Amino acid sequence: MKKIIRILLILLIAAGLLAGGRALVKHKQAALRKSPRYGMRPVPVQAATAATGSLPVRIAYLAVAEPANAANISSRVTAAIERVLCDEGDPVKKGQTLITLDRRETRKAIQAVASQIAEARAELSANEAAIKSLAASLAYWRREAERDRVLAEKKDIPGSRAEGTADRANEYQGKLAAAKDKSRALRHLIDSLGHRKAGTGTRLTYYTLKSPYDGIVTRRLADPGDLAAPGKTLLVVEDRSRVKLAFDIPQQDLDRIREGLPVTYAGNGKDRKARLSHIYPALNTARMLRAEVYLDPEEAKGISFGQYVPLSVITREIRNVTILPNSAIIENPGRKPYVFVIKDGRLTARPVTLLASSGDDVAVRGVRAGERVVTSTFLGWANLSAGIRVEVRE
Numbered sequence: 001m002k003k004i005i006r007i008l009l010i011l012l013i014a015a016g017l018l019a020g021g022r023a024l025v026k027h028k029q030a031a032l033r034k035s036p037r038y039g040m041r042p043v044p045v046q047a048a049t050a051a052t053g054s055l056p057v058r059i060a061y062l063a064v065a066e067p068a069n070a071a072n073i074s075s076r077v078t079a080a081i082e083r084v085l086c087d088e089g090d091p092v093k094k095g096q097t098l099i100t101l102d103r104r105e106t107r108k109a110i111q112a113v114a115s116q117i118a119e120a121r122a123e124l125s126a127n128e129a130a131i132k133s134l135a136a137s138l139a140y141w142r143r144e145a146e147r148d149r150v151l152a153e154k155k156d157i158p159g160s161r162a163e164g165t166a167d168r169a170n171e172y173q174g175k176l177a178a179a180k181d182k183s184r185a186l187r188h189l190i191d192s193l194g195h196r197k198a199g200t201g202t203r204l205t206y207y208t209l210k211s212p213y214d215g216i217v218t219r220r221l222a223d224p225g226d227l228a229a230p231g232k233t234l235l236v237v238e239d240r241s242r243v244k245l246a247f248d249i250p251q252q253d254l255d256r257i258r259e260g261l262p263v264t265y266a267g268n269g270k271d272r273k274a275r276l277s278h279i280y281p282a283l284n285t286a287r288m289l290r291a292e293v294y295l296d297p298e299e300a301k302g303i304s305f306g307q308y309v310p311l312s313v314i315t316r317e318i319r320n321v322t323i324l325p326n327s328a329i330i331e332n333p334g335r336k337p338y339v340f341v342i343k344d345g346r347l348t349a350r351p352v353t354l355l356a357s358s359g360d361d362v363a364v365r366g367v368r369a370g371e372r373v374v375t376s377t378f379l380g381w382a383n384l385s386a387g388i389r390v391e392v393r394e
Contacts, residue, residue: 042345042389042390043377043379043383043388043389043390043391044377044378044379044390044391045340045342045375045376045377045378045384045390045391045392045393046374046375046376046392046393047342047372047373047375048325048328048372048373048375049370049371049372049373050322050323050324050367050368050369050370050371050372050373051322051323051369051370052320052323052369053320053321054317054318054319054320054321055318055321055355055356055361055362055363056314056316056317056358057314057315057316057317057318057356057357057358058264058314058358058359059253059257059312059315060310060311060312061247061248061249061310061311061312061313062247062308062309062310062311063245063246063247063265063293063309063310063311064245064246064247064306064307064308064309065243065244065245065300065303065304065305065306065307065308065309066244067215067238067239067240067242067243067244067305068239068241068243068244068294069212069213069215069238069239070218070237070238070239071211071213071215071236071237072233072235073099073211073233073234073235073236073237074230074231074233075099075101075206075228075229075230075232075234076230077101077203077206077207077228077230078227078228078229078230079101079207079228080101080102080226080227080228081099081101081222081223081224081225081226081227081234082100082101082102082224083099083100084098084220084222084223084234085097085100086098086217086220086235087217088217088218088219088220089216089217089218090216090217091215091216092211092214092215092216092217092237093214094211094212094213094214095211096210096211097209098209098210098217098235098237099208099209099222099228099234099235100207100209101206101207101208101209101228102207103204103207106200106203106204106207107204109200110197110200110201110204113193113196113197113200114197116193117190117193117194120186120189120190120193121190123186124186124187127179127182127186128183130179131176131179131180131183134175134176134179135176138169138172138173138176141165141168141169141171141172142169144165144169145162145165145166145168145169147165148161148162148165148166149162149166209235211237212237213239214239214241215237215238215239215240216237216238216240217235217236217237218236218237218238219235219236220234220235221233221234221235221236222234222235240305242294242295242296242297242300243294243295243299243300243303243305244277244292244293244294244295245263245265245274245292245293245295245311246290246291247290247291247311248284248286248289248290248291249288249289249290250288251283254289256315257276257279257289257291257313257315258276259276259277259278259279260276261275261313261314261315262274262275262276262313262314263275263276263311263312263313263314264311264314265293265309265310265311265312266309266310267299267300267302267303267309268301268302268303269302272299274293274294274295274299276291276293276313277292277293277294278292278294279291293311318355318356318363321355321363321364321365322363322364322365322368322369323362323363323364324339324361324362324364324367325360325361325362325375326357326359326360326361326362327375327376328340328362328373328374328375329352329354329362329364330381332351335351336351336352336353337351337352337354338350338351338352339352339366339367339373339374340373340374340384340386341367341371341372341373342372342373342374342392343371343372345389345390345391346389346390347374347384347385347386347387347388347390348387349385350367351366352364352365352366353365353366372392374390378393
């Protein structure tokens with residue numbers, strides 16, 4: 001009897017445990033049904049709305065702010081430096097004397113030419129007096145020759161005497177002609193010496209080096225006693241009244257860049273506009289073309305000389321196109337790029353044709369204005385695919 005009771009108790013305990021276990025399982029199942037199922041929650045993304053507009057096509061460069069004009073002051077002659085009348089940082093005016101050179105040799109050359117001119121003029125004066133005397137003598141002997149010719153025809157004097165008188169007249173005629181030739185040669189010599197003196201006098205101005213414009217001496221590379229020579233920079237003077245932005249254009253961009261194109265640049269924390277002022281005609285040592293944008297004082301506010309300035313040249317403008325953020329484009333190697341379009345909370349992979357890009361924007365064909373496209377995802381692009389649910393978070 002006791003054995004049967006013991007068995008019944010064991011069965012009752014087992015039944016209670018089984019019933020409790022089933023109740024616990026049902027409770028857990030109900031809790032699981034109420035909780036979100038794994039993988040079904042919408043993926044959070046950020047999105048942008050496609051818009052119709054115009055897209056300026058830009059090429060970005062890094063420019064350097066430089067003075068509008070900078071002159072390397074050098075000598076046109078080889079001579080010793082007498083005085084340097086300025087130093088680095090000194091303001092200078094247009095035409096102000098900066099350096100004087102030793103001009104003693106040139107002055108001696110001018111004096112020597114002046115002496116030669118004086119000698120030639122004195123000789124010319126004496127020769128002109130001789131010409132007058134020879135002309136008078138020639139006139140006298142011509143009269144005598146004519147008189148003796150008439151007398152010889154009348155047999156009043158021998159013919160030899162008439163011939164002698166004629167020879168005398170011819171002799172003076174030759175002397176007169178030679179004297180006139182000498183005067184012409186002396187006048188030519190005086191003119192030549194005068195030109196040489198004027199040229200030497202002009203050359204004398206080369207020994208005074210002056211500032212080509214108002215500016216500041218930014219570099220001094222010479223001292224008194226140094227030897228100045230053509231091509232050797234002695235001073236650098238910069239005109240800082242205007243600023244230019246200088247940059248280099250690589251060869252692959254040359255067919256798209258030309259003078260007069262609009263330019264945007266950053267200055268004083270703002271985006272500003274200007275025009276491409278000048279492109280040099282020849283490649284520099286880096287095999288690129290140098291380009292310059294000249295800025296007025298108002299346009300250059302907040303820009304310091306030597307500062308690097310981000311700059312973009314607008315080569316053209318595409319109108320009436322669909323514009324998206326660049327971040328929405330997903331590259332697809334071997335195929336067309338695509339974007340994820342959001343419709344009714346789900347994604348559609350849409351192939352697009354890229355028309356042009358500029359900065360953070362891109363013009364495309366294949367998306368309509370007003371459609372929403374994914375620009376970023378918090379969980380990574382690998383977790384996105386067509387058909388999944390998404391939640392746009394701003």
